[in-house]
Amino acid sequence: MNRRFHVCWVIPPHILTKLAESDEHREHALRTLALGERFRGRREVRSAFEGLAGVPAGEKRRTIYNAQNQTTLPGTLVRGEGDPATSDIAVTEAYDFSGATYDFYMNAYNRNSIDGRGMRLDSSVHYDQSFDNAFWDGRQMVYGDGDQTIFDRFTKCLDVVGHELTHGVTAATAALEYHGQSGALNESMSDVFGSLVRQMQSGQTADQADWLIGAGLLLPVIHGVAIRSMKAPGTAYNDPQLGRDPQPATMSDYLNTSDDNGGVHINSGIPNHAFYLAAIAIGGNAWEKAGKIWYVTLTQRLVPNADFQAAADATFDVAGNLYGPNSPEQKAIADAWNGVGLTPAGSTGSQVTVPSGDASGDTAVASTKKSKTTKPSKKQKKKKKRP
């Protein structure tokens, strides 16, 4: 796909002089592949919890594990649902924030957990050593402690936890492929709902919210306020060690790269900014209308290879279904996408009107690539995956 490799923000070499930990690592040197280890360990742990499968719908079920600075998942169970808090702040944050995210999905969209059927929320903290990351491994959330030089611990921010959990929601619904534009949409959905979790928790309207992702994750010595900004992509940090926030806000700055699965954490700035513009234009609590439009789009309309144009088309169509054709909400969606350089099919701003949900054929939408298909529109029966 994109073979050109533009990097305008290379980190100065991290030069290493200390080798502190090699002795303790060497004992693990003869281990077999990590993946095999992980799956073996997981099956044993999972079987111990089979009795919980019958918990009634609509109840949170959280389990927090301590990976004890190793990479075998999930690690040791340290806190289950309803257990008292421990003295470990990472455990407390993973527990509280995954609970807040569960509550968000339930209260805002009546969604019962990741899969809509009360799936248990598993989180592992203290993954690996000085690990600068949080991730969704396909089944659970995983958090590193950060290097404590640049990054603080990754459980620190509610929106980061909401981001990771939303990867589970996406996997259970649109299953957006994790590369290129569909991957950037996948990333953007995680940022959108991660931000909305925090906005709901803080009781902030769209104009009161900071629209930052990972605020507080960078240590004070770093010149930056967060990892990403949905309000102003590309402005979250600018630091000699980290370089500059590379996110574009509009299609004209779309970055073609083979890095990062085709820049999924970079080009997500474009749909992120579209959501911000829509939420601000609609006003009020962003999770109520803009969030609802995005939620319905994610869970009912997008297909795994959906691109930005497909998301623009689908959100516009969904806004029409929910709030009426030519409603202020639908116009706000059209304006928001136009603001990032995309024109939703069927909107008055487009050169050619394309029937909703059918962007196939030889219609040319000005300045955009032809859309990947969205799911057939409107009253089509919701079809969910049943794993």
Place this chain on the structure above:
Amino acid sequence: MNIHFERSGGFAGIRLKHDIDVDALPEKIREELQKLIGAAAFFQLPDSIKATNPGADRFQYQITVDSGDRKHTVNVDDAAMPETLRPLVRWLTSPAQNR
């Protein structure tokens, strides 16, 4: 010996990249690094070690070791990292110290 290291992806999407002139390192550190490369059986690793289910927000690494007579590049997903290689990756990603 030279090592070229790149890490991309991750929640932050921040690219980490550096080149290390191993011969210029103090002897003790050089020996440690060579042990880590040996313990990883680095030159016997496949060129590409990809995860079948990479999840989301995971790191990808590219590591090249050029010892003069041998040169090998490995692209490896964090999700499929051999445990024998992880100590070397930890060394290469540990917090920056000024030389």
